[in-house]
Amino acid sequence: MKRPRSMNNPGVIRITAAMIVATGSLVLLGNTFGFFGSSTGLMILALIDIIIVGPIIWWRAGYLERSNAQRDLAEAALRESEEHYRLLFDSNPHPIWVFDLKTLAILDVNEAAVRKYGYSKEEFRSIKDIRPAEDVPLILANIERNALEAETTGSWKHKKKDGTIIDVDVSSHKIVFAGREARLVVSTDVTERKRAEEVINKLNIDLEQRSALLSVANAELEAFCYSVAHDLRAPLRSIDGFSRALLEDYGATLGPDGQDHIARVRASTRRMGELIEDLLDLSKVTRAEMHRESVDLSTHIQSIADEFQNAHPERHVHTVIAKELKANGDDRLLRIALENLFANAWKFTSNHQQAHIEFGEFHENGHPTYFIRDDGAGFDMAYAERLFGPFQRLHGVKDFPGTGIGLATVQRIIHRHGGRVWAEGKVEQGAIFYFTL
């Protein structure tokens, strides 16, 4: 709607003034010339008046009408806008209220607050404060502090009409309301969330405690295993020593059968000694502290391969080692793991004239997986699960010596690095051992 020019528009004033001046001049002119003496003169005067004044009045009236209409429209718009905002306030799902900064009295409150707290609008206006009594000094201090701040947020406890206390997150800011300095407060019930947080915290503490207990239990178990294994050695020595003494001193009296018995006794004690040593080594691996650094796996494998070849020059073993394979882990422990894996490959290819051992890596999902492959005796995949158990063997001692602790050691080391170890094999077609770190 086009706005008509305001009555205060200087252009309008000029035109009106001009018209008055013109009319006045004409009248004076008429007077001078005695024009208005005759009736024609008067008639003309009247006509001129009507012609000039009429439109002015008409125009003015139209203007007034338009401005009234405008004002009505504006008023309607204002009412509509007011209703919008009142609606926003009242229908807001968060409890909102405004309180006077000086008197702390609540000036206005929305429907959600009424619903949540249980006080009616009038009751709201009359309660001094919605917080439980013990918090009042805190509040006053808070208000003092916040009086200077435009906007604040905080966590509080509020008391509903029925006495229950709820946890709320309160956000408030300064406004001028009905001419008074006031604060608008929006409160959000976070009781549920706080309960949930408390539960989670408790669970976490519980978990930490149990984790600590578990660590202690593990450490104790390790210490126990270690001391038992250690203390078993002395009696073993006695058994072996005196069996031999028996053999040496009374062998003749014992005869071949007796000697055979003793021989078996001694063999068993020797085996038991080996098992104990291996157990102790394994437990040492678990107890040792880990220092992570960049480890050159290729160099280790090469030096291990060289050691084995030097120790057994009669063996023909062709080793292929991928160059420059590095990983992050404990240097000493990884060496032990590689030694065990290589020793296995070496041992189980001992029946072959020509043996082939390969060490390398491939990438899966961006993670490097290392492998060591041999073309030796292999194993039946049906028993693959038992491979890594301590003292589990898939071959008899007569076929291949060993206590079955090597792979258990490897597994423990790899697990300490957070990796996985697994194997594939086919009887008489070799085996591949994989690990990640």
Next chain:
Amino acid sequence: MDNSFILLVEDNPDDEALTLRALKKNNIKNNVVVVRDGAEAVDYFFGTDTSGHPSPKPLPQLILLDLKLPKISGLEVLKRLRSEESTKLLPVVILTSSNEEQDLTSSYSLGANSYIRKPVDFGDFMEAVRQLGLYWLILNERPPVPGRQK
């Protein structure tokens, strides 16, 4: 006549018997004096007679010292031996079943001359004793005994 002898400090009677046997089997003819715990060992060297006067006993050519001893530990005994003028230079060979790195370090730090682990296998044990005897009793030069009878 060779009056040098070996002092064996060992609490386990089986180990004692086996060690003696091993020495005999290896033709090590020296006498062996056995003390069976740490207190006895200290007493041997630094004991006093009934009137409270020190009663010096003859010093051994070699001391075979076990670490796990009742009353006073092997390491304590070693410390004591190394702190006295009269026994500071005596050759001490630690003969123990422990393979704890800590024990190894402590033994050498406190001044042991050698550290031997007792093997489970008696054959190995015999071999160890044979080498021990050869080395410390025959090959090795005894330290001079400070200020006392030769």
